[in-house]
Amino acid sequence: MAKGAIDLEQSQMHMIDDMIEKLDIQDGDNILDFGCGWGCVPNYIMSKFPNVRFTGLNLSHEQCEYIRRRMQEPESYLGSGRFTLVEGDLNEAQFDEKFDKILSVGVFCHVGNLTNSFKKLASFLEPGGKFFLHIITVRTPNNISSVYTHKYIFPHGRYWNFDAVPSHNKDLKTIQRWYLNGINYSTTFANWLKNFDDSYDYVKDLEYGIDFAKFRRIWRFYLIWFVSNFASCDGEINGNGQFLLVHA
């Protein structure tokens, strides 16, 4: 959660405003959001820039179905005619156009091969284009994966060491990077935990594919663990990393 924000929603807007500045988004840019989730980043950025166009790439069918519904809503910027949704995997994706900017938030923890992914993304980027990457990162000597999060939360998830991205310079190279102290993310997890607990009456009836009591134990353990994980060592070891990359 960013400094000074009163709640998660405001914090999220501050973070996207910061991303707009770091990626130097200009009105009229054609932007690719790799791993666009529920579409909130494109929606917010299009609300600020009337001529920005976005393509969202996402392999989650459920998230794409949700976005398709939002694309029918006139009050949503996803329904403005400036947003294109591509349901599919980066590894198979092809585009007829190139993008001025590419952004990717919280996706590379699911990416197993930085070299191949950067090669693919570089092939989508205009010659003078820029790529902004936001990930969980660690400042321990090695990349970290966890058996618990692999089994229950993010299959094959991994936390790249802060130096892993800049050490890959084959198709894209890092020109600037930022380490965001983990205390911010710890506060985000504490808020997610509070929201989950406060919404008990609502969340208990949702569909999880497993018994709710079991899901609740798994989910709360993950949230509580990560509150402390990102707060440890004053947030200097586990945090978030942001990287600005251009063609190598």
Ligand SMILES: C[S@@+](CC[C@H](N)C(=O)[O-])C[C@H]1O[C@@H](n2cnc3c(N)ncnc32)[C@H](O)[C@@H]1O
């Ligand atoms: C943790 S979510 C982040 C979502 C969004 N960027 C945000 O910040 O709210 C990771 C997203 O990446 C997508 N994703 C992961 N691997 C992908 C791949 N190989 N190709 C396309 N999308 C992928 C997932 O479907 C999901 O939407």
